[in-house]
Amino acid sequence: MVDKLLPKPFLADARTHLDQYPEEEILSVLSRARSAGVGLIIAAGTTLDSSRACLRLSEGYEDVFAGVGIHPMDLQRPLDQRTLTELRDLALSSRKVVVVSEVGLDFLKGAPDRDIQYQAFREQVRLAKDLGLPVVFHSREADLEVLRVLEEERAWTVGGAMHYFQGDEATARRCIELGFHISLAKPLLRLLHLQEVAKRLSPETVVLESDCYPQPFKKKRESWTEPRHVRAVAEKLAQLWNVSLENVAQATTGNLLSLLAGKGGPVAKEACQEAP
Numbered sequence: 001m002v003d004k005l006l007p008k009p010f011l012a013d014a015r016t017h018l019d020q021y022p023e024e025e026i027l028s029v030l031s032r033a034r035s036a037g038v039g040l041i042i043a044a045g046t047t048l049d050s051s052r053a054c055l056r057l058s059e060g061y062e063d064v065f066a067g068v069g070i071h072p073m074d075l076q077r078p079l080d081q082r083t084l085t086e087l088r089d090l091a092l093s094s095r096k097v098v099v100v101s102e103v104g105l106d107f108l109k110g111a112p113d114r115d116i117q118y119q120a121f122r123e124q125v126r127l128a129k130d131l132g133l134p135v136v137f138h139s140r141e142a143d144l145e146v147l148r149v150l151e152e153e154r155a156w157t158v159g160g161a162m163h164y165f166q167g168d169e170a171t172a173r174r175c176i177e178l179g180f181h182i183s184l185a186k187p188l189l190r191l192l193h194l195q196e197v198a199k200r201l202s203p204e205t206v207v208l209e210s211d212c213y214p215q216p217f218k219k220k221r222e223s224w225t226e227p228r229h230v231r232a233v234a235e236k237l238a239q240l241w242n243v244s245l246e247n248v249a250q251a252t253t254g255n256l257l258s259l260l261a262g263k264g265g266p267v268a269k270e271a272c273q274e275a276p
């Protein structure tokens with residue numbers, strides 16, 4: 001399923017907010033990730049500035065790749081043409097921009113106006129299709145609506161993943177039927193219903209992520225989530241599937257690589273082969 005040359009275990013983190021960590025911490029975060037076997041990390045933008053920062057990071061570090069996009073919680077107004085053009089230019093400016101992320105819908109109380117969210121989501125899905133990039137999408141209390149928009153926009157032509165998945169089996173099935181992957185993160189370690197769902201997912205449908213960002217509200221620095229925690233998620237999955245950690249790594253990294261094959265694939269593969 002996946003390139004035999006990949007070192008083992010070679011894990012990939014499909015979504016992080018690496019750009020939010022202090023610059024001087026990035027190297028140590030990445031080196032802890034590498035020691036845990038996590039050698040391919042996507043830093044996802046949430047605003048134009050953060051998309052730019054993710055791109056800069058991806059250019060500075062071989063194993064970091066970038067996503068560009070405006071997060072639904074960061075919308076103040078409908079996305080205008082200028083912002084869309086800037087996102088497009090950013091994506092076209094580097095081979096290391098491999099996904100449109102983070103985009104989606106968020107129906108949490110107090111979230112931005114829903115009409116604005118739908119407009120921004122649809123426009124960014126169209127952008128992803130124009131660019132031929134997969135979409136790593138966000139959904140909070142909006143799973144069916146997010147999937148409906150993706151279906152209407154025929155986003156399966158580029159594929160993608162539902163990030164930080166915590167839904168039920170029916171939602172997972174729907175997502176997969178529509179041509180998308182399920183991205184699992186640390187909630188898998190504690191949510192029993194999610195473990196039951198994950199147990200029944202086939203390995204071709206899953207990618208892994210940390211969704212990490214700085215967490216100063218946690219007392220100890222070492223408790224902050226980092227890309228290295230993808231390993232714990234992979235270990236849990238190995239236990240649920242009753243397979244080895246290497247099997248989980250090969251499947252999930254392979255899935256992410258094939259998602260990125262249109263653009264980031266070749267670059268990611270080089271990075272994999274050079275990784276320790």
Ligand SMILES: [Zn+2]
Nearest residue numbers: 102138139163
């Ligand atoms: Zn999200």
